[in-house]
Amino acid sequence: MLEQQLLNALTLGSVYALFALGFTLVFGVLAVINLSHGAVFMVGSYAALIVVTRFDAPLWLGMLAAMAVSGTIGLLVDLLILKPLRARNAPHLIPMIATIGVTIVLTNAAQGLFGVEVQRFPDEILPAWDFNIGDVHVRALELGIVAISFLLMAALFAALRRTQLGRALRAIAESPKAAALLGINVEGLFHLTSFVAAALGGVAGVLIGLDFNAITPFMGQPILHKGIAVIILGGMGDIRGALIGGLFLGFAEVFAKGYISSQMGDAVAFGLLFLILLVRPSGLFGRVLERKA
Amino acid sequence: MRVSKIAVFAAALASASAFAADVKIGVAEALTGGAAQYGVAIRNGFQLAADELNAKGGVNGNKIQLLIEDEQGKKEEAINVFKKLIFQDKVLMIFGPTLSNSMFAAGPVANAAKTVAFGTSNTANGITDIGPYIFRDSVMESDVLPVTVASAVKHYGIKKVAVIYGNDDAFTKSGYDVFKNVLEKQKIPVTTTETYVKGDVDFKAQLTKIKAGNPDAVVCSCLAEEAANIMLQARGLGMKQPFIGGNGFNSPKLFEVSKLAGEGTFVGSPWANTNPAPANVHFVSAYKQKYGADPNQFSAQAYDAMYIVADALKNVKLSGNVEADRQALREALPKVSINGATGPFRFRPAAGKDGKPAGFDADQKPFIYIIQGGKFTLYAGK
Amino acid sequence: MMDFEAFWATYNSLIYTVGIHMLLALSIWLTLACGLLSLANAAFMGIGAYTAALLTLNLGWPFPVVLAAGALAPAAVALLIGVPTLRLSGVYLAMATLAFGEVSRVTILNLDITGGPEGLNGIPLLTEWWHIALILLVVGYGLARLRRSRTGRAFEAIKEDEVAARLMGINVDRHKLVAFTLGAVIAGLAGALNAHYTFFISPREYGFENAVDILTMTVLGGISTLVGPVLGAAILTLLPELLRFLHDYRLAVNGVILVLVVLFLPTGLWDSRRIRAWFKRRDGA
Numbered sequence: 001m002l003e004q005q006l007l008n009a010l011t012l013g014s015v016y017a018l019f020a021l022g023f024t025l026v027f028g029v030l031a032v033i034n035l036s037h038g039a040v041f042m043v044g045s046y047a048a049l050i051v052v053t054r055f056d057a058p059l060w061l062g063m064l065a066a067m068a069v070s071g072t073i074g075l076l077v078d079l080l081i082l083k084p085l086r087a088r089n090a091p092h093l094i095p096m097i098a099t100i101g102v103t104i105v106l107t108n109a110a111q112g113l114f115g116v117e118v119q120r121f122p123d124e125i126l127p128a129w130d131f132n133i134g135d136v137h138v139r140a141l142e143l144g145i146v147a148i149s150f151l152l153m154a155a156l157f158a159a160l161r162r163t164q165l166g167r168a169l170r171a172i173a174e175s176p177k178a179a180a181l182l183g184i185n186v187e188g189l190f191h192l193t194s195f196v197a198a199a200l201g202g203v204a205g206v207l208i209g210l211d212f213n214a215i216t217p218f219m220g221q222p223i224l225h226k227g228i229a230v231i232i233l234g235g236m237g238d239i240r241g242a243l244i245g246g247l248f249l250g251f252a253e254v255f256a257k258g259y260i261s262s263q264m265g266d267a268v269a270f271g272l273l274f275l276i277l278l279v280r281p282s283g284l285f286g287r288v289l290e291r292k293a
Numbered sequence: 294m295r296v297s298k299i300a301v302f303a304a305a306l307a308s309a310s311a312f313a314a315d316v317k318i319g320v321a322e323a324l325t326g327g328a329a330q331y332g333v334a335i336r337n338g339f340q341l342a343a344d345e346l347n348a349k350g351g352v353n354g355n356k357i358q359l360l361i362e363d364e365q366g367k368k369e370e371a372i373n374v375f376k377k378l379i380f381q382d383k384v385l386m387i388f389g390p391t392l393s394n395s396m397f398a399a400g401p402v403a404n405a406a407k408t409v410a411f412g413t414s415n416t417a418n419g420i421t422d423i424g425p426y427i428f429r430d431s432v433m434e435s436d437v438l439p440v441t442v443a444s445a446v447k448h449y450g451i452k453k454v455a456v457i458y459g460n461d462d463a464f465t466k467s468g469y470d471v472f473k474n475v476l477e478k479q480k481i482p483v484t485t486t487e488t489y490v491k492g493d494v495d496f497k498a499q500l501t502k503i504k505a506g507n508p509d510a511v512v513c514s515c516l517a518e519e520a521a522n523i524m525l526q527a528r529g530l531g532m533k534q535p536f537i538g539g540n541g542f543n544s545p546k547l548f549e550v551s552k553l554a555g556e557g558t559f560v561g562s563p564w565a566n567t568n569p570a571p572a573n574v575h576f577v578s579a580y581k582q583k584y585g586a587d588p589n590q591f592s593a594q595a596y597d598a599m600y601i602v603a604d605a606l607k608n609v610k611l612s613g614n615v616e617a618d619r620q621a622l623r624e625a626l627p628k629v630s631i632n633g634a635t636g637p638f639r640f641r642p643a644a645g646k647d648g649k650p651a652g653f654d655a656d657q658k659p660f661i662y663i664i665q666g667g668k669f670t671l672y673a674g675k
Numbered sequence: 676m677m678d679f680e681a682f683w684a685t686y687n688s689l690i691y692t693v694g695i696h697m698l699l700a701l702s703i704w705l706t707l708a709c710g711l712l713s714l715a716n717a718a719f720m721g722i723g724a725y726t727a728a729l730l731t732l733n734l735g736w737p738f739p740v741v742l743a744a745g746a747l748a749p750a751a752v753a754l755l756i757g758v759p760t761l762r763l764s765g766v767y768l769a770m771a772t773l774a775f776g777e778v779s780r781v782t783i784l785n786l787d788i789t790g791g792p793e794g795l796n797g798i799p800l801l802t803e804w805w806h807i808a809l810i811l812l813v814v815g816y817g818l819a820r821l822r823r824s825r826t827g828r829a830f831e832a833i834k835e836d837e838v839a840a841r842l843m844g845i846n847v848d849r850h851k852l853v854a855f856t857l858g859a860v861i862a863g864l865a866g867a868l869n870a871h872y873t874f875f876i877s878p879r880e881y882g883f884e885n886a887v888d889i890l891t892m893t894v895l896g897g898i899s900t901l902v903g904p905v906l907g908a909a910i911l912t913l914l915p916e917l918l919r920f921l922h923d924y925r926l927a928v929n930g931v932i933l934v935l936v937v938l939f940l941p942t943g944l945w946d947s948r949r950i951r952a953w954f955k956r957r958d959g960a
Contacts, residue, residue, distance in 0.1 A: 104930030
């Protein structure tokens with residue numbers, strides 16, 4: 001049973017990490033808690049679903065569509081809402097509330113367009129490869145999610161560390177004003193980050209939609225809550241933190257359910273979050289991001 | 294005071310002149326939000342029955358007019374909608390609301406206004422304890438599950454079971470409470486009891502634990518969507534045990550997702566789509582024709598409810614005074630007995646809490662199904 | 676035309692709800708006025724509602740005592756968790772209070788005495804319109820007095836610059852705790868009143884969405900005066916009823932309005948300075 005629970009925890013943790021990647025990226029660069037990330041994730045799922053079911057397209061096309069649609073929404077949110085708020089120097093609570101408004105609009109629009117019925121990807125879109133190693137049951141899709149989470153994390157991390165662009169982004173994360181003085185196109189990079197983060201959210205939407213076997217207008221909300229816990233556990237804005245925090249939460253939940261009581265599952269996530277904030281006000285692995293807008 | 298009396302009198306006159314044409318019946322169901330997947334099916338059932346009745350000239354020459362309002366599955370909205378229907382639209386009675394929670398909030402409003410509130414999808418215990426104006430034709434889990442469990446135990450020779458249920462949902466939790474009771478009464482040991490919450494889609498941690506206890510069957514108080522994913526993941530983990538389910542399993546959704554993972558599952562239901570009774574055969578084909586989709590249990594119970602009320606109305610002489618008419622309908626309803634899409638139906642007075650007057654529950658026997666070849670197959674009829 | 680009796684019979688609970696939402700908006704205004712973004716007020720409302728409903732159902736205490744208990748129970752919890760959490764700043768405080776809210780919800784869900792997910796039903800109708808009106812008036816008056824008091828000015832100073840306030844000799848921690856706890860009292864009262872006219876309460880009414888709804892009302896109205904939260908609560912409660920004709924899309928309109936207000940009226944609908952300037956312009960013309 002232990003081996004199976006370890007694998008269960010690894011896949012659940014990777015799901016959380018995958019969702020949290022885009023979420024934490026926006027925070028790291030824009031210093032905004034973008035609560036519309038859950039809705040953008042949901043929209044990505046539907047975009048792929050429609051491309052796949054209405055146009056009989058293969059899954060990779062659906063994935064591209066999800067990235068394009070989600071990314072565009074992220075970009076629009078930045079251009080139409082976050083940018084004017086930045087220009088006005090609004091306190092950081094304000095953009096967060098604006099993104100709540102975006103969530104309401106997207107969720108309700110999805111409800112109107114697609115209905116509240118649960119939908120799912122057709123079976124034949126992805127062959128159900130699974131196999132057993134000893135007593136442990138393994139699904140290929142889950143291994144894929146684990147691999148993609150690690151790969152995306154590594155790629156993003158490398159991009160931030162090794163490229164000119166990444167250095168610019170890190171300069172912005174320290175201080176947008178100083179970055180602007182250094183001749184960095186701060187606004188342009190804000191737009192790019194918003195697009196990339198939302199596109200990542202869209203990818204997560206497709207993969208998790210496949211894994212969970214259920215797409216609904218409300219699917220973004222529960223995972224958004226977990227995402228918040230993950231990025232705080234991992235340290236806000238930290239790419240590695242998203243993975244560490246996601247895995248930490250996944251293991252904590254699975255082992256609480258498996259060895260304490262399944263009623264504790266949800267209490268564990270938020271109880272941990274609460275306690276950790278009390279002990280380490282900046283999260284388990286993070287440092288306090290002090291930045292004046 | 295005098296002014297308002299005159300106004301009431303005028304209103305009575307106005308409705309007196311209108312009553313010959315229309316019987317106004319309120320429908321308060323969740324048409325948006327998460328509960329809409331039930332609410333919409335329910336509304337369709339009412340509409341189908343009302344259209345059929347009106348096509349035949351209505352009841353005693355009076356056409357039935359449905360006033361449909363969205364209560365969103367929220368308690369405050371349910372109260373607002375009930376008040377609007379009762380005090381502003383002056384309906385004769387109200388069908389709904391969709392969720393038991395909403396009935397607990399809005400039912401007392403109707404009861405205080407001496408207006409019948411007729412639930413077609415509220416299965417929670419205590420609904421009809423609200424008062425003597427509360428009716429339902431939805432069958433309680435406590436009438437279904439003992440039969441389901443006993444049938445499965447006999448069929449498979451079950452010695453011990455594991456239980457899994459959703460613990461943040463009133464419907465799945467109350468189903469679990471009944472299961473727990475039934476298992477105790479039938480002296481079947483439980484290896485482990487596991488829970489999940491709404492929105493959970495990964496049940497492997499719980500299932501891994503269930504598998505370790507090696508039960509003969511898994512008892513599952515879950516909604517169809519979750520049940521299907523639980524079955525799939527259980528098979529994925531190499532578990533071969535059959536499932537025993539509650540009312541939540543009664544949905545075509547179960548097979549859309551689970552495919553053949555649910556083979557051998559036992560389910561009890563107040564309605565069988567394959568029930569060959571003429572009323573049901575007619576209902577299934579008429580529903581398909583009108584809405585282009587298969588009906589479910591919720592639309593069947595709504596459809597029957599409309600006919601139950603129509604049957605009561607045949608014996609009610611409408612006076613045009615809405616209060617007197619509401620009372621007359623209340624007195625006529627308990628005597629109704631029909632053969633509907635869900636089979637023979639009559640009411641049974643609810644026991645009530647602390648001797649207070651209570652409403653009426655459905656007195657119906659369930660159908661027991663076993664799932665074979667990805668289909669509900671009748672195991673034992675009524 | 677409807678006469679008043681029929682109108683009242685139809686819309687009284689909607690009007691009660693407007694009053695309850697006004698109380699909730701004021702409860703979070705108090706913490707915001709001290710520069711704290713707390714998402715715990717929905718949980719405080721729930722603690723108040725459950726305490727009050729359980730006392731009525733099981734012990735049959737008189738309503739005023741029940742209301743008092745409904746206000747004091749969340750206050751006690753607020754004092755308890757306030758001491759460690761209020762050290763956190765900005766979004767970290769928001770997240771810690773969010774976590775507290777979720778833990779409270781899960782706790783209520785798993786207790787037997789609270790009825791778990793099935794909630795508590797059969798709560799008698801005890802709330803009358805004047806209870807809500809009176810409490811609203813008292814709270815409004817109290818907060819107005821508070822704003823002009825020493826404590827109110829200290830709140831203002833902490834909100835503007837915590838470090839400077841500390842240097843000026845203001846006991847920042849204690850003032851924050853006062854704001855947080857008084858907010859819990861008001862939210863608890865709102866919950867207790869609400870439980871006694873809706874006959875039924877369940878854990879899902881006090882979750883994250885509800886915390887966000889409360890926050891939205893206050894921000895929409897504006898936090899520069901007490902009028903703002905009251906106005907925001909009234910608008911966001913009545914708007915969905917007025918928008919019924921939009922059917923499936925009416926909640927989307929709510930979202931759009933929220934975004935537009937944040938974008939174009941950054942200080943909320945009711946900004947005392949803007950209103951004053953507007954009147955001046957009119958007088959001048």
